[in-house]
Every structure is written in structure tokens, then in C-alpha cells.
Amino acid sequence: MENKQDILKQLSSSDMDVMKGAIEQIKQEGDISIVPELLDILLQSQDSNTITNLTALLSDVKESDFKTVLMDKLINATSDSGKANLLRICWESAIDFSEYLDVFIDMLLNDDFITALEASTVIENLQGKIPEEKIHTAIKRLEAESDEDKAFLLEDTILHLKEMLHYKEEEEEEEEEAHHHHDHHCGCDCHDHE
Numbered sequence: 001m002e003n004k005q006d007i008l009k010q011l012s013s014s015d016m017d018v019m020k021g022a023i024e025q026i027k028q029e030g031d032i033s034i035v036p037e038l039l040d041i042l043l044q045s046q047d048s049n050t051i052t053n054l055t056a057l058l059s060d061v062k063e064s065d066f067k068t069v070l071m072d073k074l075i076n077a078t079s080d081s082g083k084a085n086l087l088r089i090c091w092e093s094a095i096d097f098s099e100y101l102d103v104f105i106d107m108l109l110n111d112d113f114i115t116a117l118e119a120s121t122v123i124e125n126l127q128g129k130i131p132e133e134k135i136h137t138a139i140k141r142l143e144a145e146s147d148e149d150k151a152f153l154l155e156d157t158i159l160h161l162k163e164m165l166h167y168k169e170e171e172e173e174e175e176e177e178a179h180h181h182h183d184h185h186c187g188c189d190c191h192d193h194e
Helices: 004-011 016-029 032-044 048-058 064-076 080-092 098-110 113-124 132-143 148-182
Strands: none
Touching: 004 016, 004 032, 016 048, 032 048, 032 064, 032 080, 048 080, 064 080, 064 098, 080 098, 080 113, 098 113, 098 132, 098 148, 113 148, 132 148
């Protein structure tokens, strides 16, 4: 990869073409070592074009280490707008962030409205297997919160989590039914009369 500094300079360029060129190069090289710096740009950037382009680029990253790097930056982020930018990557990404449910719940409860909104979107897009007790805990935490400004966000997220539980229960019932089906003996002795 070309000098990382050059690419980072290009990325923070106000010239869209220069920036897109840098992004294309990162895509082609598939070099994930630059990701932490890209996330730092996102944490600091106020420029909506930069944010949009970098979010799109990063939500395409499939490497498994990316999840750890991203969540690490997110958990340690100090600026609210930066957190919101990183949360956008989480819900646009094909990577599954389900194991971080409690982190997203924290942000929904403790951060500013925009961050909370992004966090609730992430929660609604979680596709993975989340242990039931984790979902129950999340629901309890949200129900205990009484923040006027976030009331509808909290309600939506609670509803969504309850749907997840409901869906889980249905899946389990289906599995059980399928299981019983195989053990069915007809009880007739047609097999004995040869």
C-alpha cells in the first residue's frame, strides 16, 4: 500500500475525487491495517461527505478482526457524533454484532439522542443468536429507564427485543415439533407380516 499517511491525507481532502480515489485504493488493496485511522477520521469528522463515504467503505469490510477494532473504537469514543458515525457502520455492515447487545443498550441509555437513535437502529438490525437471558436483561434495563426525550426509542427497542424473544420461542417450538415427528411410531404391525 502506498504510504499510509498519503492515503490518509487524501481521505481528509475536501476534494471529493481525491477522497474517492483513496477509498477505491483501500478497497482494491483490501488492507485492513488502515482501518483504525479511518475510524479515527470518522470519530472526528464533521463533514457529511467524508462521513458518508467512509461509512459506506467501512460497512463493506468483511474481515473478522474489523468487528473488534470497530467496537474497541466505539466503546472508547468520547465524542457523541463520532459514536453515532461508528454505530452507522454497525447497522449497515453485513457483520453480525449481536454479541455486543449490552454495549448498544448502554449507548441507547446513556448517550445523546442521535447516538441513542443509531444504537437502537443497530439493535433492530441484529441478526445473530442472542441468549434469551441477555435479551431479558436488556428489556429490564430499558424498562427501568424513564427518559422523556428517548421514550419512543426505548419503547421501540423494547418491542423489538420482545419480538426477538417471541421469534426465538417459535423457533424452539418448531424444532421440538420436528423432533417429535421423527420419533413417531405408527403402532401398526405391518412390518411383522412378511
